[in-house]
Amino acid sequence: MIIIKTRGETRVRCIHQDRIEKSRLGALATEENNGMAALFKTMGDPNRLKILWALGEGEMCVCDLAALLNSSESAVSHQLRLLRQMALVSNRRQGPVLYYRLNDDHIHALIHIALEHTRE
Amino acid sequence: MIIIKTRGETRVRCIHQDRIEKSRLGALATEENNGMAALFKTMGDPNRLKILWALGEGEMCVCDLAALLNSSESAVSHQLRLLRQMALVSNRRQGPVLYYRLNDDHIHALIHIALEHTRE
DNA sequence: GTATTATATGAAAATATGTTCATATGCGAG
């Protein structure tokens, strides 16, 4: 049901109530929906996506990534934090250097499907 | 190669030059990278993702979607425009009503992989 | 302990995104 305000009047309209009910029943839990959206949003930045693509070929340290992206290490570090928080990457420390890698195969899969879509 | 400015000094540093070269060679074209990022970004909004999920069960008109999302028709219309521009949805007109549907199966696939990742 | 390297983080500044509101368009009925 939807409220419409036009020139002071208030009407109510809804074309396919049954279809809406069906969608309501099949809807994802808010938490799942928002989690997925956050995942997509995280992958939806050109620099972060470059990072993910590069890590697809093997682990890299922060300063390598900064060099690759022509970006500051600080900016890359902020991006990597987001990627870590969304569980897209993880790291291992070797002395003072942190090596980052992709966290699981879902990332690969997502990127390749998106690439197919984009190439059409 | 990366320029570091600290206390007025300027140094140059690069830990794994060969690894960076490898990534440079394997890198996506900027256009492809940005296209994919735009696709993910488009899917990375909770409301748009709800729309896509709902359309997964069949076509819906704008006012149904607005009712489902508890959102204004104008807001939904703006979102649908983005989804159209990214070729995620298309529509057919029946009289004054526009029915929207998912554009292809990539969307389904992306959503389901993302859901798996999120549920872990 | 201090110095240096590699990275992280907080806060401010710059930029992008989403919603709202008002108005415009396209279609069908009469």
Add this chain to the structure above:
DNA sequence: CTCGCATATGAACATATTTTCATATAATAC
């Protein structure tokens, strides 16, 4: 042609995101 409905769109406002800059932490060498 005019009216009403369904949707689209432009511009302004509100909010979120990204980068920059300065500073903080962790590890190693001395």
